[in-house]
Structures are given as structure tokens and as C-alpha cells.
């Protein structure tokens with residue numbers, strides 16, 4: 515992903531704009547072409563995969579000296595290269611020129627999507643909320659449906675449940691929406707959240723990566739709550755584990771699981787399934803490689819209660835297959851007890 519991003523960013527915006535114009539002129543079905551599965555080709559087809567929306571230049575024509583020759587006026591139509599999401603913590607400044615000392619003419623809030631019209635070495639020309647200006651490329655990632663695929667059995671298919679303890683592994687974490695995720699899924703998470711927002715659905719990430727210590731603390735807290743209700747310690751442990759996983763049996767320790775709610779419903783309970791946020795996830799999450807991990811009818815395999823808020827990254831191929839078959843991860847991987 516990083517490699518692709520880097521390559522994208524160093525490509526000449528003019529070249530891309532030119533190819534895009536050419537495609538607009540020569541083809542009327544550019545948006546239906548699919549992204550090629552190989553990384554190098556994916557880079558060269560990135561413009562094709564975007565919805566191409568010409569728009570009229572938002573700024574008024576600068577006062578110009580009369581042209582001494584009869585050369586035709588430059589076109590007044592700017593073409594979007596692509597859309598990009600702001601990955602800053604709060605917002606990033608939109609500046610008048612590609613210069614960090616130039617005037618700030620607006621801001622692009624975190625998680626919002628801007629139209630990118632060209633890329634320079636460090637800056638992107640963006641159009642956001644009626645403002646055309648420059649934003650540092652460090653805070654943008656292109657909106658692109660993730661084409662990431664992970665082979666069955668590879669890292670994204672790691673199975674963590676009461677009978678499959680977390681294997682020894684290291685995870686590189688990235689900060690995301692107030693939590694942390696496996697850095698390999700950061701872009702996908704950002705795009706999924708931005709796409710949902712574009713559809714009018716806001717997500718709140720309440721939990722993602724948890725360390726062993728955090729998981730242990732939460733589990734012990736749950737055990738204590740049952741002991742306080744009169745359960746024996748042993749029974750309390752068994753009961754607690756169906757709700758809060760024992761340490762090393764929780765997917766949250768992988769950085770691949772997200773607990774997602776929405777501003778109007780922040781509780782993690784089955785009522786979340788009635789929200790638009792859940793409906794969006796249920797309809798679209800598989801396209802971003804996420805699966806609803808703990809379904810109501812799969813508790814015999816997962817040993818975990820119905821959790822409509824818990825979404826697990828497994829890769830696009832696996833998520834789509836499970837969506838179609840209705841299988842849970844244990845069944846998909848045929849790792850049944």
C-alpha cells in the first residue's frame with residue numbers, strides 16, 4: 515500500500531490529467547473499467563477507476579493581459595484526478611499557493627473528502643467546499659475502493675477464538691479515529707469511513723487494537739461483575755468469556771477488529787443492528803474486506819454472543835465469500851471445533 519501511495523504521489527499530475535482527458539474524449543465508459551489486480555498496473559489505472567466528474571473552474575479568471583497572438587484560450591474546464599480523504603488528526607490547512615508560508619484560505623477537516631485536480635511533489639491541488647487551493651500531500655490518501663486481497667491462510671485470515679489462541683506475531687499499528695489498527699489496513703479503514711460519510715452515515719470507532727494488558731483488564735472486570743452477582747469464580751469466568759474474550763483469545767489484539775457504532779447510538783448491544791450505520795456496514799463492509807464476525811446464528815462456532823458492532827478485516831475475497839455463503843470465519847477456514 516505504501517509503495518503504491520508513494521508511486522501515485524510522484525506521478526505527474528499533468529500526465530494523468532492528459533490521459534484522463536484523452537480517455538474522456540475517446541471512451542464513454544471509463545468508469546466501468548476495473549482496477550487491475552497487480553500493483554504496478556493498479557497504479558497506472560488509478561484514474562480510470564475513479565468516477566470522472568468535470569466541473570467548471572471555481573475561481574474567477576485572473577486579470578490577464580490581452581493575448582498578443584491568436585492562440586486558443588486554455589480550457590476553462592478542470593478535471594478531477596481523483597478524490598482524497600484527509601488523514602490529519604483534526605484538519606489540514608488549504609493554502610493559496612504550494613508553499614507552507616502562503617495564506618490559509620480554508621481548512622479540510624479530518625475524514626472529509628476533497629477533489630484533487632493535480633499533484634505536485636509535496637502538494638495537491640484540491641477543491642473543497644467551494645475553495646480551490648493547496649494541501650500538503652502528507653495528509654491525503656486517495657479514495658479508491660480497496661483492491662487489497664489477502665490469500666486464504668495469510669495474515670488477514672488469522673483465527674483467534676477460545677480454542678485458537680493468538681499466535682506469536684508483531685503488529686505495526688497506525689492511529690485511526692482515536693484508536694489503533696494494524697497499519698496494513700489503515701488506508702482501507704479510512705476509505706470505508708469516508709465512503710460511509712459520503713453516504714450520510716457517521717461511524718464512531720469505540721475500540722480497535724487492544725494490548726494483552728488491556729484485554730486482561732477488561733476480562734477481569736467482566737469476571738468480577740459476575741462474581742458480584744453471586745456466580746462462583748469458575749462460572750463467572752466461563753460466562754464472562756462469552757462477552758469479553760480471555761486474553762489471547764480476542765481479535766482486538768490483532769488490530770484487525772473494529773468496534774463501530776454511530777453518534778446516535780453508541781451502545782455496543784444488539785440495538786445497534788437497527789441503525790443506519792449497521793445497515794451500511796451490513797450492505798457494504800465486505801467490499802472493504804470486513805466481515806461481521808459474531809452473528810446471532812453462529813455462536814456454536816464462535817463461542818461469542820451476537821455482536822453487530824464488531825467488524826473484522828479478513829480481506830476482500832474472504833469477506834465477500836462469507837457474505838455470500840453466510841459462513842463465519844471458523845467455517846470459512848474449516849477450523850471447527
Ligand SMILES: [Zn+2]
Nearest residue numbers: 771772773824
Ligand atoms: Zn469487538
